[in-house]
């Protein structure tokens with residue numbers, strides 16, 4: 001029960017890493033808001049948590065919309081009384097080379113991956129202040145540190161990395177910690193490697209010889225969400241099987 005008594009809001013929690021974080025956080029005692037644009041899938045994750053003895057609430061949230069954020073933070077506080085943890089996990093990818101990247105693609109990726117993290121952080125801060133502190137966890141990527149070949153996605157995740165440090169410094173004095181996580185190749189619906197063959201090809205590029213599971217990122221988020229990380233802010237947690245160490 002590493003998150004006993006805490007209320008956590010997770011974006012993009014209908015599937016993939018966000019859903020893994022929602023399930024793990026609930027198992028560790030947190031009340032969880034499962035938010036996503038995929039409303040039916042978010043409801044299914046919340047129901048599964050509630051059916052297995054946890055406490056979860058599904059809410060529709062498009063992270064690129066400021067009005068959505070205000071509504072969701074207010075509903076989270078109304079339902080669970082406070083907000084201690086925000087995981088800015090929602091993200092999208094479009095795989096184009098630089099010259100094939102349209103202005104629309106750039107704007108779309110930036111709106112979700114970069115602006116979404118800014119709007120979410122801004123919306124959560126007053127609630128965390130009311131709660132006496134908090135932890136914000138921004139899911140960037142190793143693409144926020146090194147090139148993976150998709151410039152708009154790379155740039156959006158780089159923005160998340162440095163925005164995290166900016167927010168960490170600004171709110172450190174108020175007990176609100178802000179950290180980023182940088183996953184490498186993780187097996188989720190977003191993954192390009194849709195079948196065993198492409199998965200194995202990708203695994204061969206990883207020093208540990210395999211693709212990661214969503215739960216292996218969720219455990220990193222759990223540490224940052226819990227009081228075990230009480231002196232950790234502005235940090236970058238790399239979870240990539242050794243890819244960026246090469």
Ligand SMILES: NC(=O)c1ccc[n+]([C@@H]2O[C@H](COP(=O)([O-])OP(=O)(O)OC[C@H]3O[C@@H](n4cnc5c(N)ncnc54)[C@H](O)[C@@H]3O)[C@@H](O)[C@H]2O)c1
Nearest residue numbers: 012016017037062063089090091141183185186188189190
């Ligand atoms: N899978 C990987 O290999 C990998 C690696 C590094 C980083 N990441 C990042 O991890 C995060 C989670 O990715 P995943 O692999 O679980 O992907 P996923 O596609 O399985 O899940 C992403 C979730 O975000 C939701 N979402 C998309 N746009 C949204 C919006 N505007 N508002 C709210 N929700 C929205 C989707 O509906 C989906 O449920 C993303 O930020 C992604 O960029 C993924």
